[in-house]
Amino acid sequence: MEDIGSGVCEMQLKGVSDVMDLLQIDVDTDVEDRPGRQHAAYSKNVLRKQRNWERQLAAKKSKRREEKQKKKLNREQDSGASTGNPQFTKRVMKAITKERLAEAQSTGLKLCVDLSMTDSMSDKEVSRLAGQLRRLYGSNKKATRPFHLFLTDLREDSRLYRECIRMNDGFLNYTMDITEESCLDLFPPEAVVYLTPDAEEALETVDADKVYILGGLVDESIQKKLSFTRARELSVLTARLPIDEYMVKKNNTKNFHSKILAINQVFDILLTFCNTGSWTEALQEWFPQGKGFIVEPDEAPPLLVSPAQT
The missing domain is CATH 1.20.5 (Single alpha-helices involved in coiled-coils or other helix-helix interfaces)
Structure with missing residues (x-):
């Protein structure tokens, strides 16, 4: 009996020990979880x-x-x-410029650049002409009253056409008329005035009923009267800028004097004259000093009459 009682006690103690172990595990687990939480x-x-x-x-x-x-x-x-x-923001200014150029295509003064003479030009001269066309268009974009521009006799397979695309970003999006036709395919001969430095008559004013032609030509070999000869072939009127009437030769060490201008320079003179009505002001601002001419000192800009006085 004593052995039985002793065994029961051992079993009870073992059970208590197992329960305590379980409790200890729970306690330890709880203690271990707290730092994580x-x-x-x-x-x-x-x-x-x-x-x-x-x-x-x-x-x-x-x-x-x-x-x-x-x-x-x-x-x-x-x-x-x-x-x-x-x-204005750039976006607004761009929209205004686009609208102004679009309006010029219906109401603006007409000016063509005759590009029929490029076959006789060197590659270097063609590149220079492409740059002049870019500057001409840039001036027209900035103008308060831009011209309606035409590039005539410009073939898509020509060197100039390829050079214009290469040198001038967005050339095909220029707001101007680009055509393979000649100026006489677009306008009657009696309406055309070809601007050439070799013409006898000086241009006195710019007429809205006329179409003005610039010879698209860069001639470093200085072949004389090329644009004048082209105008004679077309049988149209010719005129020159009034350089002799408003300018005089300036003494220089090289004794160099030239009336041959790039097409963008002629265009800038025309734009300024159309805005101011003064050849003196236009020539003084845009005629290159290196050409050996200056505006005649006695030629003073005309007085501008305000609308209130008219």
């Missing part, structure tokens, strides 16, 4: 603070951008007010 809670706090800091930083950057934009707008408005001209 604390770490998770700590990480959430850090992330929350970091997100809050990032939102504050983004808000400050946005505020600074708004302040810079306001200051820029104020400066533009102040500049516009001081000059009397409103300031």
Whole structure:
């Protein structure tokens, strides 16, 4: 009996020990889980603070951008007010220019560049002509009253056509008429005036009923009267810029004097004359000084009459 009682006691003690072991495991597990939960809670706090800091930083950057934009707008408005001209964005200016050029194609003065003489030009001369066409178009874009421009006798298989595309960005999108036809295919001969430095008659005014032709020619070998000969072939009127009437030769060490101008230079003179009505002002502003001519000192710009006086 004593042995039986002793065995029962041992079994009871063992059971108690097993229960305590289980309890110990639960306790240990609970103790081990607490640091993890604390770490998770700590990480959430850090992330929350970091997100809050990032939102504050983004808000400050946005505020600074708004302040810079306001200051820029104020400066533009102040500049516009001081000059009397409103300031526009590039997009608005581009739209205005496009509209002005489109209007010129229906109401503007007509000017053609005759490109029928390029076959006799060297590759270097063709490249120079392509650059002059770019500058001519650039001047027309900036003009208050642009011309309706035509490039005639420009074949798609020509060197000049390829060079214009290579050198001039967006050439095919220029707001001008580009055609393989000649000027006489587009206009009656009696309406055409061919501008050439070898003409006898000086151009006195620019007539809205006329079509003015510039010879698209770069001639470094200086073959004489090429554009004049072309005008005679077309049997049209000719005229020259009034250089002799408003300018005099200037003494220089090389004794060099020339009336031969690039087509963009002639075009700039025409544009300025159309805007001001003054050949003196146009020639003084655009005739190259290196050509050996200056505006005659006695020639003063004409007085402009305000609309109120007319």
